[in-house]
Amino acid sequence: MDQFIATISTFPTAIWTVILGVVLVYWLASLLGMVDDWHVGQHTELDMPGHGDGGDWAAKLMALGLGGVPFSLVLSIYALSGWLFSALVQQYFLWLPNLLHYLLGAGLFLVCGALAIPCTALVLRPLRGLFVTHTATSKLALVGRACKISTMSVDEHFGRAEVAANGAPLNIRVCAASPNTLVKGSPAVILDYDPALDVYAVAALEDG
Amino acid sequence: MTPVLFSIAIFGFFILCAFLLFVKFYNKVEQGKAMIVNTLRSEPEVIFTGRMVYPIIHKKEMMDISLKTIVIKRSGNAGLICNDNIRADIEVTFFVHVNKTAEDVLRVAQTVGCERASSPEILEELFAAKFAEALKTVGKSMNFEDLYLARDKFRDEIIRQIGDNLSGYVLEDAAIDYLEQTPLDRLDPNNILDAQGIRKITELTAIQHVTTNELQRNEQMQIKKKDVETTETILELQRQQAEAEARQLREITSVQAREKAESDRVTSEEHAKAELARIQAEQQIAVQQENMQREKEVAENNRKRAVAIEEEKVTRARQLEIVDREREVALQEIEKEKAVEIEKKAIADVVRERIVVDRTVAEQEEAIKELRTVAEADRTRQAIVIGAQAQAEEKLVLQVKAAEADERSAKHKAVQELTLADAMLKVAEKDSEAKKREAEGVEAMNAAEGLAAARVMLVQADAKEKDGLAHARVKIADADAIAKLGSAEAESLRLKLEAEAIGKEKLGLADVQVKAADADAVIRQGDATAHALAKRGEAEASVIQARFAAESQGLNDKFAAMQAMSDETRAHEEFRMRLDYAHIETMRSIEANVNIASEQADVLGQALSKAKIDIVGGEGDYFGKFVNSLAIGKAIDGTIGKSDTLQLALKDHLAGERDLITDAKGLLGSLGQSADELQSLSAAALLHKIGSEGTPEAKAALRNLLQTLGQNKG
Numbered sequence: 001m002d003q004f005i006a007t008i009s010t011f012p013t014a015i016w017t018v019i020l021g022v023v024l025v026y027w028l029a030s031l032l033g034m035v036d037d038w039h040v041g042q043h044t045e046l047d048m049p050g051h052g053d054g055g056d057w058a059a060k061l062m063a064l065g066l067g068g069v070p071f072s073l074v075l076s077i078y079a080l081s082g083w084l085f086s087a088l089v090q091q092y093f094l095w096l097p098n099l100l101h102y103l104l105g106a107g108l109f110l111v112c113g114a115l116a117i118p119c120t121a122l123v124l125r126p127l128r129g130l131f132v133t134h135t136a137t138s139k140l141a142l143v144g145r146a147c148k149i150s151t152m153s154v155d156e157h158f159g160r161a162e163v164a165a166n167g168a169p170l171n172i173r174v175c176a177a178s179p180n181t182l183v184k185g186s187p188a189v190i191l192d193y194d195p196a197l198d199v200y201a202v203a204a205l206e207d208g
Numbered sequence: 209m210t211p212v213l214f215s216i217a218i219f220g221f222f223i224l225c226a227f228l229l230f231v232k233f234y235n236k237v238e239q240g241k242a243m244i245v246n247t248l249r250s251e252p253e254v255i256f257t258g259r260m261v262y263p264i265i266h267k268k269e270m271m272d273i274s275l276k277t278i279v280i281k282r283s284g285n286a287g288l289i290c291n292d293n294i295r296a297d298i299e300v301t302f303f304v305h306v307n308k309t310a311e312d313v314l315r316v317a318q319t320v321g322c323e324r325a326s327s328p329e330i331l332e333e334l335f336a337a338k339f340a341e342a343l344k345t346v347g348k349s350m351n352f353e354d355l356y357l358a359r360d361k362f363r364d365e366i367i368r369q370i371g372d373n374l375s376g377y378v379l380e381d382a383a384i385d386y387l388e389q390t391p392l393d394r395l396d397p398n399n400i401l402d403a404q405g406i407r408k409i410t411e412l413t414a415i416q417h418v419t420t421n422e423l424q425r426n427e428q429m430q431i432k433k434k435d436v437e438t439t440e441t442i443l444e445l446q447r448q449q450a451e452a453e454a455r456q457l458r459e460i461t462s463v464q465a466r467e468k469a470e471s472d473r474v475t476s477e478e479h480a481k482a483e484l485a486r487i488q489a490e491q492q493i494a495v496q497q498e499n500m501q502r503e504k505e506v507a508e509n510n511r512k513r514a515v516a517i518e519e520e521k522v523t524r525a526r527q528l529e530i531v532d533r534e535r536e537v538a539l540q541e542i543e544k545e546k547a548v549e550i551e552k553k554a555i556a557d558v559v560r561e562r563i564v565v566d567r568t569v570a571e572q573e574e575a576i577k578e579l580r581t582v583a584e585a586d587r588t589r590q591a592i593v594i595g596a597q598a599q600a601e602e603k604l605v606l607q608v609k610a611a612e613a614d615e616r617s618a619k620h621k622a623v624q625e626l627t628l629a630d631a632m633l634k635v636a637e638k639d640s641e642a643k644k645r646e647a648e649g650v651e652a653m654n655a656a657e658g659l660a661a662a663r664v665m666l667v668q669a670d671a672k673e674k675d676g677l678a679h680a681r682v683k684i685a686d687a688d689a690i691a692k693l694g695s696a697e698a699e700s701l702r703l704k705l706e707a708e709a710i711g712k713e714k715l716g717l718a719d720v721q722v723k724a725a726d727a728d729a730v731i732r733q734g735d736a737t738a739h740a741l742a743k744r745g746e747a748e749a750s751v752i753q754a755r756f757a758a759e760s761q762g763l764n765d766k767f768a769a770m771q772a773m774s775d776e777t778r779a780h781e782e783f784r785m786r787l788d789y790a791h792i793e794t795m796r797s798i799e800a801n802v803n804i805a806s807e808q809a810d811v812l813g814q815a816l817s818k819a820k821i822d823i824v825g826g827e828g829d830y831f832g833k834f835v836n837s838l839a840i841g842k843a844i845d846g847t848i849g850k851s852d853t854l855q856l857a858l859k860d861h862l863a864g865e866r867d868l869i870t871d872a873k874g875l876l877g878s879l880g881q882s883a884d885e886l887q888s889l890s891a892a893a894l895l896h897k898i899g900s901e902g903t904p905e906a907k908a909a910l911r912n913l914l915q916t917l918g919q920n921k922g
Contacts, residue, residue, distance in 0.1 A: 004210040020218070027225045033263070070229070070260070076222050080215055087211035123219075130230050136242070136254040136310040152364050160367060167239070170307045171378040184360070198311075198372060 003091065008083075012105035013090050016083035016112070023076045030072075065121030068128040077123050082116035142172065143193050146205060149174070154182040154202065161188060161202060174202045235261045240274035242306070242313045244322065252317075254310040271317055272326035273306040275380065279332075280339050285402075287390040288347040293404040295395060296352055299386035302339050302366075304331070304377045315376030335374065342369035355387055589723035596727055600734035601914065607738065608915065611745035618749070622756045629763030635781045636766060642777050665765045669758030676754030680747040687743035694736025695904075698729040705729075726900075737907070802847045805840040812837045 008017045061067045066074045089108055093101060147161040154161075154176045162169040174190075176182055181204050188202040236258040237243045245259060246252045246267035253259070261268045282288050283297035290296055306316050306325070316325050324330045346365040347355070355362060366382045392409060395402045643654075705725035848854045860866040902910070 001210065004214075007211070024218070024221075027222065031225065031228070070226075070262070073222070073226055077219075080218050080222065084211055084215040087215075091211075127226060130226075130234075131260055133253070133255060133259040134257045136256055136308065136313065139309050139311045142309075151367065152360055158368050165308060168305070168308065170309060171305075171380060172307070173372055195311075 004087075007087050007090050010090070010105075011102060012109040012112070013083065013086040015109060016079065016086050019079040020083045023072075023079050026072065027076065064117055066117070066124060069124050069131045073127070074120065074124065077120045078116050081119040081123070082112045085112040085115055085119075139195070139198070140193055142170070142200065143190050145190055147172065147174070147188050147190055147200075147202060149182050149184055149186050149188055149202075152184050154180060154188075159202075161200075163190070173199045175199050176202050176204075180204060230260070233260050233262055235259060235268060237270070240272065242271045242273050242308070244269045244271060244313065244317050252314065254313045256308060269317065269322040270326075271306075271313065271322040273308065273313065273316075275303055275305045276328050276331050276377075278302045278304060278328070278335055278339060279385070280336060280343055281386075282340070282343070284390065284394050285396055285399075287394075288343065289401050289405075290347055290352040290355065291349060292351045292408060293401050294352040294408060295390040295402065295405055296347070296355065297386070297388045297390050298343070298347070298355075298384060300339075300343060301383045301385050302335070303380040303383070304335070304374065305380055306376060307378055312376050312378070319375035331377075335377075338370060338373065339366075342366050345369050352389065355384065359384070586723065589727060593723075593727040593730065596731040597734065600731060600738065604734070604738045604741070604911075605914065607742050608745075611742070611749070612915075614749060615745075615752070618752055618756065622752075622759065625756070625760055625763055629759070629766055631785070632763070632767045635778060638781050638784075639777045642780075662762070662765055666762055669761055673755050673758045676751050680751035683747035683750075684744050687740040687747070690743070691736050691740035694739075695733055698733045698736075702726055702729045741911075798847075802844060806844045809837055809840050809844060 007013055058067060061071075061074070066078075086108060089112075090105070093104055093108075096104065142163055145163055147163045149159065149161050150171070151158070151160050153159070154174060155178045156175050159174045159176065159182070161172055161174045163172060172190075174188070176188070182188060182202070187205040189205045190200045190202055192201040193199075194201070235243060237256055241256075243255045243259065244252050245255060245261055246269075248265060252267075279299065279301050281299045283299075285295075287295035288298045306312050320330075320334065343366065346362060346369055349365065350358065350362065362384070363382045367379055370379055389409075392406065395406055397403055397406055640658075702725065848858060
């Protein structure tokens with residue numbers, strides 16, 4: 001036990017120990033907060049970088065296999081694995097003289113940091129399913145899909161159609177070049193979307 | 209190892225925390241609702257399923273995106289003015305909803321607000337004006353009746369009017385719920401549009417009214433006409449009905465009268481029949497009653513007669529019973545007397561029996577006395593008889609013995625001489641044979657001469673012998689006659705005395721005399737028999753003497769013939785005889801050995817069959833003995849095989865037809881039985897029996913027995 005304490009409080013592992021300590025404190029705090037039912041503003045929360053926020057950061061995390069879960073969890077596992085490797089290896093360096101010890105320690109720190117990334121990815125893989133979210137479809141995604149005209153006629157300015165979704169159909173505003181065969185109930189295909197007017201350009205779908 | 213344990217603990221803690229986070233912060237969205245989450249990004253997320261929502265850094269809002277209805281009512285003087293200036297009371301329901309797209313939901317959220325979007329009242333506030341305006345516009349463009357007919361056009365027009373100015377909402381449908389022309393009294397005649405409307409309505413309605421009135425009058429007229437026709441028809445029908453009813457009534461009455469007459473007739477007939485039947489019945493009843501009366505009287509008389517008879521019977525029975533009783537009484541009295549007499553007789557019997565008993569006692573006493581005297585006399589008689597018998601037997605035995613001794617000596621002598629003669633005869637035979645072989649003719653002739661002489665001698669001897677035998681037979685016959693005479697005499701005397709004894713049987717002493725006489729007779733008889741035997745023995749002896757004399761004569765001749773033999777032939781003969789004797793001797797010794805050996809073998813065989821053989825004795829004793837015994841067995845077999853006598857003797861046993869052991873058993877058993885029989889005979893009784901009532905054969909047997917006893921003593 002004494003040896004263990006000595007190990008985690010000397011040079012390379014001490015850094016991991018500090019990081020791990022911070023993470024543990026964060027989790028304890030969040031636990032307390034959970035018990036308190038999260039009355040907003042009652043206690044401070046660590047400000048974390050965005051959870052899978054768009055941009056470079058998230059992309060890099062995804063590339064490393066660390067995406068899809070809260071960043072707090074990623075950091076926690078990373079800190080834990082780095083600390084574990086460092087502590088395990090450092091037990092055998094304690095007898096070394098100072099200079100050599102520091103040199104080896106620096107090397108060990110870097111190696112552990114590198115080794116902890118794939119380990120963390122491995123651990124997080126099964127947890128990723130818990131944190132999947134399905135966001136709503138955007139209007140642009142309807143382009144190319146078939147629809148059914150719901151007005152008597154369609155012209156350049158007026159017309160509505162229904163796009164079949166899983167549940168309730170989407171009621172969209174459509175327009176088409178004026179002499180057309182579109183009547184109520186006729187199938188059409190969505191060709192284009194104009195976000196400014198919120199209108200879709202449709203064309204009659206040939207039979208087939 | 210410690211860091212690993214620590215890290216495991218910490219990892220577990222993290223996982224626990226992550227699960228708690230998930231449980232706590234995962235928000236699920238109901239159908240018909242959308243969740244808008246403000247993350248740290250520029251645009252909020254719209255979710256229809258579920259998402260982790262972290263407090264502080266996220267803001268969650270729920271919005272109802274389900275179908276909403278907005279109802280627009282216009283009635284009275286605010287009614288909808290149509291294209292033909294007719295006001296209509298209308299109630300239109302508009303259906304609005306939010307498309308399930310992120311843009312639409314966000315637009316609604318930003319323009320209306322999530323909270324407000326969920327409440328229909330606020331939506332109505334928001335859109336009522338727009339819808340009302342669109343409704344007016346559309347209404348003014350369509351005729352009143354077209355509103356009913358062209359629903360699709362109406363809806364399209366409304367949508368076209370409203371356009372997309374519903375801040376994210378979409379107009380799904382517009383349905384006319386209630387549509388009526390506004391009543392005339394609600395219209396304002398001073399209003400231009402209303403006035404036009406009134407005029408049009410009046411025009412239309414007047415025309416309609418006239419037409420209506422005409423139609424109504426026509427209707428009335430037709431109704432009236434129909435009524436009159438109906439009445440006529442009904443009256444006609446009533447008349448017909450009445451007529452039919454009258455006719456029906458008439459027919460019914462006629463039929464009824466007819467039926468009544470018929471029924472009356474039938475009734476009277478039936479009545480007559482009934483009366484007739486009744487009268488007949490009464491008559492029969494009267495007759496039956498008379499009969500009954502008669503029968504009753506007859507029965508009564510019968511009853512009386514029967515009663516009288518019964519009474520007579522009763523009296524007779526009673527009297528009979530009385531007579532019976534008296535007779536019974538008398539009989540019982542007689543019976544009683546008889547019983548008394550019987551008892552008296554029994555008493556007399558008892559007395560008599562006692563007397564008889566006394567008498568028998570006396571008789572028995574007398575008998576005892578008599579028996580004593582008789583027994584005593586018997587004893588004396590028997591003593592005397594036995595004494596006499598003993599004397600007679602003694603004499604007899606002495607004589608017999610003397611005769612036998614003589615006979616035996618004579619026999620032995622005869623045998624001796626016979627054997628000598630045999631031997632000599634054989635010598636002579638051999639000699640003669642030798643002589644025959646040496647010298648054929650002369651010697652044969654000499655021998656023939658000798659032989660002829662011998663034969664003559666033999667014939668002479670035979671004749672003499674026969675002569676002697678005849679003589680002996682004559683003497684034997686004489687002796688027999690004498691014996692028979694004696695016995696007859698004795699028998700007659702005995703019978704006579706017995707007859708006398710029977711006459712004097714009541715006297716005890718007579719028996720004694722008879723017995724004494726008996727004894728005398730026996731003694732005489734014994735004497736006679738002894739005499740006869742002596743005579744016979746003498747005769748036999750003389751016969752034997754004669755025979756032996758003849759034989760000795762023959763032998764003398766033979767020896768004389770043998771004298772003529774040469775020394776060599778005698779020596780040869782003697783040698784041959786010696787050889788024969790030696791041969792016999794060796795054979796006997798062999799036989800004795802064989803018997804010994806066979807017995808030993810039997811013993812050994814039994815011992816071997818019963819014993820467990822323990823091969824002991826290291827010097828081969830046992831084996832040697834065993835082999836010896838086997839050799840003995842072989843010797844026995846050989847002997848039996850080679851000896852003709854034994855083969856003959858044991859032929860059946862060898863062939864397996866008889867069993868040696870059972871034969872031996874039979875032999876022994878028969879011996880035992882005969883011994884038993886001998887034992888069972890009492891000597892005294894035998895003697896007495898044979899002495900008193902023995903046949904001659906029995907007496908001869910007794911003699912033989914006594915002889916054997918004598919021999920055993922000797």
